[in-house]
Amino acid sequence: MSEVLERIWQHQQISRVELVEHTGLTSGTITNLTHELIELKLIREFEAVSGNVGRRRVMLGFDPSLYRIIGLDIGRATLEIVVVDLNGKIIKTIERDMSDRKGPDDYFEVIDPLMNELKREIETAGHSILGLGAGVPGPMDYSAGSLLDPPNFPGWKGFPLQRTLEEKFGLVTLIEDDARTSAMAERWYGLGRSVQDLVFITMGIGIGGGVVHGGKIVRGTNGLCGQVGHMTILLDGKICDCGNRGCWETVGSIPGILSRWSGGNTxxxxxxxxxxxDAEALECMENTLGYLETALINVYNMYDPELVVLGGRLYPYLADYLLPVQNHLRSRLYAFAKDRLRIEPSTFGTSQSAVGAAALLFGFLLSEPVRLLALNDGA
Incomplete structure (x- = not known):
């Protein structure tokens, strides 16, 4: 069942005959599996189309009518909740400014009423919620479903986020570092349909990264794979909240940039x-782009991705400089690799992490559909 769902995802629409060809399963098995998936309202038949010799084929694709997934992004200054269908289409978005709130108690004063009302709204409309995904600044203790000690995010150290969300809202819940949720948004709903190896870099109040290799997220031994914001850019730079000195985040994040400019605070x-x-502002941006180029060449040499995706609340202020940045990078890359350098903006803009949080559940659905549906039946 999982392989059938993944083939449908890859092709968006595919016939039963093509599923037999791609999976190696018998036509009878495909008929039975697709019938079951249709009964579960995970997929549906689409309007028949004409083949090359006039035969009409029925195509199969994900059914967007019944199931909804909720994605929650808990950011350092913002909160966003999205509702998506099985095709990743955003049905609803809720955003709140959280810059005046600190710690879990303050945040859940906002989250609780929004989530409870959203659940009622979805269920009243006759939809079923497959689960809740949450993105949050890392690093994280994945075995405990809690945060460790995220830099620039006071009050969240050791907070049992996964258990709290499950107990409050009664939904199957997955949590992940927000940079990795952003990478998952690309993996399942964006550019990752055609790319197996990518690095997503999110730039805002902090800088983080999510590494996808062979279509799967990579965490590393201690969950630190992709912590690109904490690579050393300046040997004699400032001490970072992570404990390192001269991290990219200290000079390349929004606070890091503004700390180097005396003309304003936004x-x-x-x-x-x-x-x-303004000469000082121009110098500040020139240095910012230099740090970005240095970080990106390190990313390419360390991870060798097919694609680097840039996003976060800082990206719109850097977008106009992306072409010269890419040209400079080509001059610094191995000659045989420079023509394959590819950098793209994120698919979902500032909603990237929230959409990616929902994508965590979609990935669970594709890999273990029976288990996820059983967990929902028991919820």
Whole structure:
């Protein structure tokens, strides 16, 4: 069943005959499995199309009518909740500014009523919720479903996020580092349909990364794989909250950039100063781009990805400089690899992590559909 679902995901729409060809299963097995999946309302038949010789084929694709997945992004300054269907289409988005709130108690004063109302709304409309995914600043203790001690995120050390969400809302719940949820958004709903190895880099109040290799997220021994914001950029730089010195995050995140400019305290002000030709602002941006290039060449040499995706709340302020950054990078890469360098903006913009949190459940569905549906029956 899992292999059939994944083939349908890969092709978006596919016939039973093609499923037999791609999976090696018998036509009878495919008929039985697809019938069961249709009964479960995971897939449906689409309008028949004409083949090359006039034969009409019935195509199969994911059924967006019944199931909904909720994605929650708990950020350092913002909160976002999205509802998606099985095709990754965003049905609803809720955003809240959390810059004046600190710690779990403050956050859940906002999360609780929003989630409870959203659940009622979805269920009243006749939909079933497959589960809840949550993205949060890492690093994390995955075995305990809790946060360790995320930099620049006071009050969350050791907080049992997964258990708290499950107990409060009664949903199958998965949690992940927000950079990795962002990578999962690309993996299942974005550019990852055609790419097996990618690195997602999210830049905002902090800088994080998610590494996808062979279509699967890579965590590493201690869950630190992809912590690109904490690579050393300046040997004699500032001490970072992570304990290292001269991290990219200390100079390349929004606070890091603004700390190097005396003309204001927002990126919008810096952008306007650059537009007006302010010398200090121009130097600040030039240095920021230099740090970005250094970080990216390290990423390419360490991970050798097919694709690097850039996102986060800082990215819009850097987007206009992406072409010269890529050109500089090509001059620094191995000659045989430079023509394959590919950097793209994120598919879902500032909603990337929330959509990716929902994608955690979609990945669970594709790998273990029977188990996920059984967990929902027991919820």
């Amino acid at each position: 990126m919008e002000q810096l952008k306007e100063a650059i537009r007006q030709g």
